[in-house]
Amino acid sequence: METNRHRLILIPPPFQGHLTPMLQLATILHSKGFSITVAHAHFNSPDPSNHPNFSFLPLFYGLSHTHISSKNVVDITATLNTKCVSPIKELLIDQSEKASINHEKIACVIYDGLLYSVDGVARELEIPSMVLRTTSATNFLSYHVFVQRQSSGCLPLQDSMSLDLVPELEPLRFKDLLMFDSSAVMQQQIAKTLTVRPSLGVICNTVDFLEKESLNRLHQVYKVNFFPIGPLHMIAEEDSSRSSFVEEEYSCIGWLNNQPTKSVLYVSLGSIASWEEKELTEVAWGLANSKQKFLWVIRPGTIYDVSEWFESLPKDVRMAIGERGCIVKWAPQGEVLAHQAVGGFWSHCGWNSTLESLCEGVPIMCQPHFGDQRVNARLLSHVWKVGLEWSDIMERDEIERAVRRLMVNQEGKEMGQRAFKLKNQIKLAVQGGSSYDAFNGLVKSILSVNL
Numbered sequence: 436m437e438t439n440r441h442r443l444i445l446i447p448p449p450f451q452g453h454l455t456p457m458l459q460l461a462t463i464l465h466s467k468g469f470s471i472t473v474a475h476a477h478f479n480s481p482d483p484s485n486h487p488n489f490s491f492l493p494l495f496y497g498l499s500h501t502h503i504s505s506k507n508v509v510d511i512t513a514t515l516n517t518k519c520v521s522p523i524k525e526l527l528i529d530q531s532e533k534a535s536i537n538h539e540k541i542a543c544v545i546y547d548g549l550l551y552s553v554d555g556v557a558r559e560l561e562i563p564s565m566v567l568r569t570t571s572a573t574n575f576l577s578y579h580v581f582v583q584r585q586s587s588g589c590l591p592l593q594d595s596m597s598l599d600l601v602p603e604l605e606p607l608r609f610k611d612l613l614m615f616d617s618s619a620v621m622q623q624q625i626a627k628t629l630t631v632r633p634s635l636g637v638i639c640n641t642v643d644f645l646e647k648e649s650l651n652r653l654h655q656v657y658k659v660n661f662f663p664i665g666p667l668h669m670i671a672e673e674d675s676s677r678s679s680f681v682e683e684e685y686s687c688i689g690w691l692n693n694q695p696t697k698s699v700l701y702v703s704l705g706s707i708a709s710w711e712e713k714e715l716t717e718v719a720w721g722l723a724n725s726k727q728k729f730l731w732v733i734r735p736g737t738i739y740d741v742s743e744w745f746e747s748l749p750k751d752v753r754m755a756i757g758e759r760g761c762i763v764k765w766a767p768q769g770e771v772l773a774h775q776a777v778g779g780f781w782s783h784c785g786w787n788s789t790l791e792s793l794c795e796g797v798p799i800m801c802q803p804h805f806g807d808q809r810v811n812a813r814l815l816s817h818v819w820k821v822g823l824e825w826s827d828i829m830e831r832d833e834i835e836r837a838v839r840r841l842m843v844n845q846e847g848k849e850m851g852q853r854a855f856k857l858k859n860q861i862k863l864a865v866q867g868g869s870s871y872d873a874f875n876g877l878v879k880s881i882l883s884v885n886l
Contacts, residue, residue: 441542441882442470442534444527448515448549449479450508451706452787456569456640457547459671461489463664467878470539474526476515492530494522508806509621516552516627524556531560543635543881548575551624554631563884564633565877570786572641572649572663573604573814574807577612578625579656580604606817611809635880636660640667640790642861643869645819664874666790668769669865681706681765687730688770690761694728697778697851700842701771701797703732704783704804712744714829719748721834723755727842730771731762772797778851779841784811784822793821796858798850800841802827821854823847 443464447457458481461471465488472490475481478498483491496518498511527544534541543563546553548570557564568575580603597610604612613621636659643650643663654661664670691699702722704710710718715733722729733741745753745762756762768788771777772795780792781800789811792799799822801812815822823846825837841847864870 440470440539441468442472442530442539443542443881444472444474444530444544446474446523446544446546446550446553448512448547449476450549451479452785453547453549453569454479454481455787456667457545457567458486459667460545460567460638461486462671463667463874464878465489469542469881472530474523492526494519494526496522509618509624512549512624513620516550516624519550520552520556523553524560527556527560527562531562542884545638548628548631551627551631554633557634563635563881565635565638565881566631566633567638567640569640570807571789571811571814572639572646572653572661573607574613574786574810575639576649576653576656577601577604577607577810578629579653581612581622581625582629607810607813611813613806613810632657632659635884636662636877638877639663640665640786642666642864643873644860644864645793645857646814660876660880662873662877662880664870664877666794666861666865666870668787668791669794669861670870670874681734683765683767684763685767687761687763687766688774691730691771691774691776694776696775698728698842699774699776700727700729700779700781700800700838701766701777702729702781703766703768703788704802705785705788706734709734710829715744716748717829717831718834719752719756720831721838722760723752724831724835725838725842726755726759727838728759728776729761729838730766730777731760732766733762733764735764779838779847781838784808784815786811789815793819793854793857794861796851796855798822798841798847798854800825800837819853819857821850821857823850 445457445461447454461473465471471488472492473481474492474494477493477495480493481491496515498514531541541562543565544553544557545565545567548566548568554564580601598608601607601609601612637657639661641663642665650661650663722731769791772780772791777797779800780797781802782788782792784799784801784803785808799815801815801822801824803809803812812822812824816824823837823841826833
């Protein structure tokens with residue numbers, strides 16, 4: 436059945452790590468002929484000029500500037516789910532009427548898992564729906580384990596259990612799970628997330644062989660179809676799916692061009708996590724003392740004045756950074772990780788960064804901060820064995836040792852070899868294997884209810 440008269444409404448939340456994969460999904464669905472409308476928050480909005488084939492509709496949720504600037508993801512998410520129902524309902528009714536006039540049909544609404552309130556709106560309006568999960572399948576499975584333990588009276592957990600393995604999720608520890616130290620609001624959000632039952636299924640930005648057991652268990656528990664079609668960034672055309680909130684500095688690519696193969700450690704904590712000024716100073720010392728080359732992202736706003744902080748460093752540290760390092764405000768991460776000069780990645784282990792690193796065969800020095808990052812770090816270090824789990828003590832000597840373990844020692848070289856094998860397996864999955872088949876199944880599922 437032709438797709439060009441079928442419109443998809445995609446609804447992402449206003450966070451970098453969620454907006455990017457949604458736009459990547461939009462790109463690959465558009466390549467199959469679907470018309471695309473992206474309904475997005477009025478803040479942290481995508482640039483329509485980067486996506487000329489999509490329609491963009493801003494949604495005004497009534498959030499104050501103070502609320503938004505707090506960067507409290509849990510609080511913003513809770514408020515979004517309270518305030519999004521009415522504007523999204525109005526938008527879907529309006530779009531349905533316009534689609535009918537244009538002899539189109541809203542084939543499906545696809546919403547991010549953080550916006551769990553959209554599920555009820557889609558059901559009320561009888562519009563087919565799918566949810567996009569932008570975390571690992573294993574992390575999502577951990578939500579179910581949390582609810583099961585809660586219902587059986589095994590919560591709250593004791594601090595003494597933090598390093599114990601979770602029997603249902605080995606080799607994850609209790610401290611790796613989102614709910615171990617989460618707030619009551621976060622736990623309420625998890626519970627509400629698990630009530631969502633999209634009529635057409637769940638889209639997962641993962642690869643079947645990476646998380647096969649978790650995907651199978653989710654399918655059994657969730658009782659809906661799962662479509663592991665990732666990595667989305669690898670399938671989408673990179674230029675058409677850009678959504679960075681910070682301007683990327685391409686000068687670092689020129690710097691990388693002059694470095695030896697696999698000699699550079701890429702250091703970036705993503706769009707939210709950051710170090711305090713004292714920790715930045717320890718990182719600078721550790722990187723300088725490691726005598727390894729590095730490309731270091733220090734985002735605007737991380738500290739008050741980067742130049743002033745840099746000048747406060749001892750002269751020998753500044754000289755070492757000048758000789759072996761490159762510091763930028765933001766980097767085109769996909770191109771950086773794909774560059775032949777990059778041999779390691781010091782990462783917060785967000786799921787997008789994790790997938791991007793796996794796709795390029797780059798081993799990771801894991802420093803998770805919050806959310807799903809601890810689960811991802813554990814998968815990298817103990818399941819796929821391409822990540823270095825270190826003490827996480829932000830002192831220069833520990834940092835120096837960790838950097839050298841990844842970039843110099845035999846341990847790091849073996850991780851690199853395993854990462855290279857995973858890279859090739861992922862490539863096969865996308866080019867004609869499990870991810871390719873899952874995406875075709877996704878398209879058929881959307882069209883099947885619109886015959």
